[in-house]
Amino acid sequence: MSKPEFVYTTYIATTPEQLWHALTDGDFHEHYWFGHRVTSDWKVGSSYQFAKAGAPSVEGKVLESDPPKRLSYTWDACSPEAKKERTSRVSFDIEPRGTVVKLTVTHDNLDERGKTLRDISGGWPMVIASLKSLLETGHALPADLPSTAAKETACAQA
Amino acid sequence: MRKPEFIYVIYIETTPEKLWEALTSSEFSKRYWWNTEVKSDWKVGSPFALVMNGAPTDVGEVLEVDRPRRLSYTFHHVTSEAARRERPSKVVFNLEPYGKLVKLTLTHEDFEAGSKLLDGISKGWPAILSSLKSLLESGTALEIPVSALGIEGVS
Numbered sequence: 122m123s124k125p126e127f128v129y130t131t132y133i134a135t136t137p138e139q140l141w142h143a144l145t146d147g148d149f150h151e152h153y154w155f156g157h158r159v160t161s162d163w164k165v166g167s168s169y170q171f172a173k174a175g176a177p178s179v180e181g182k183v184l185e186s187d188p189p190k191r192l193s194y195t196w197d198a199c200s201p202e203a204k205k206e207r208t209s210r211v212s213f214d215i216e217p218r219g220t221v222v223k224l225t226v227t228h229d230n231l232d233e234r235g236k237t238l239r240d241i242s243g244g245w246p247m248v249i250a251s252l253k254s255l256l257e258t259g260h261a262l263p264a265d266l267p268s269t270a271a272k273e274t275a276c277a278q279a
Numbered sequence: 280m281r282k283p284e285f286i287y288v289i290y291i292e293t294t295p296e297k298l299w300e301a302l303t304s305s306e307f308s309k310r311y312w313w314n315t316e317v318k319s320d321w322k323v324g325s326p327f328a329l330v331m332n333g334a335p336t337d338v339g340e341v342l343e344v345d346r347p348r349r350l351s352y353t354f355h356h357v358t359s360e361a362a363r364r365e366r367p368s369k370v371v372f373n374l375e376p377y378g379k380l381v382k383l384t385l386t387h388e389d390f391e392a393g394s395k396l397l398d399g400i401s402k403g404w405p406a407i408l409s410s411l412k413s414l415l416e417s418g419t420a421l422e423i424p425v426s427a428l429g430i431e432g433v434s
Binding site for chain 1: 288289290291292377378379380405406409410412413416417419421422423424427
């Protein structure tokens with residue numbers, strides 16, 4: 122594990138399969154990820170991209186894909202400032218715990234004091250809270266991410 | 280070295296008043312906190328206790344009460360000799376309106392170096408606060424087996 126890292130754990134009343142679907146399905150993702158849709162075939166080595174209203178916001182490669190237990194991808198945010206930082210990594214661990222599922226999000230390989238570290242530390246708790254709400258109540262959180270002000274994109278459209 | 284503390288942020292679709300009630304009412308806490316009653320009259324300087332199935336697990340003193348914005352108490356785990364030997368730590372809840380949501384920030388701090396309790400609370404709080412969010416939003420708390428948290432000595 123490389124420092125600094127960001128780790129966030131929550132418990133959700135759902136199944137591992139539904140949670141996997143939530144992390145990988147474009148329509149579902151767009152719903153709780155405040156308009157950011159994900160696109161990929163989720164094969165190891167394949168690329169993936171987040172896009173909001175067609176504008177790319179995050180991109181990377183699939184590192185691990187073991188449904189419904191573990192998903193991992195590289196993370197390059199598309200803002201010109203974040204593009205200067207090194208490529209970080211996001212991993213999702215999905216573990217059944219009785220009637221609920223434990224989700225652990227680990228974002229590591231980050232630049233010390235970088236824009237990405239700042240953004241994701243504020244962003245993941247919002248995104249995961251919205252994901253949990255959508256799976257449990259059928260509706261995502263009515264809010265927007267603290268850091269979606271970036272209008273510029275330094276990624277090519279997929 | 281990093282200061283020994285645990286910080287957890289969670290966004291809940293509720294009001295600060297309802298969240299305050301959830302954090303301070305024993306009837307409410309029993310539902311999302313493994314049948315644990317939160318007991319206090321919530322006046323600064325008053326005693327505070329967590330009582331699980333009739334037996335106190337943690338005791339302390341109320342430090343700050345600023346309804347519905349900030350609540351803090353000292354926290355002394357008393358279920359084992361080793362825990363009792365540690366000095367009390369401190370729990371702080373900050374409640375901030377965030378549009379139609381409330382941002383809840385829990386800070387559990389003031390641990391002594393090498394605290395055994397820090398590992399346990401780091402595993403416990405995400406489960407408790409996840410269940411609290413579920414209860415406030417959907418009306419149903421989570422049934423998370425305590426044994427599944429992976430806390431040493433807890434089964």
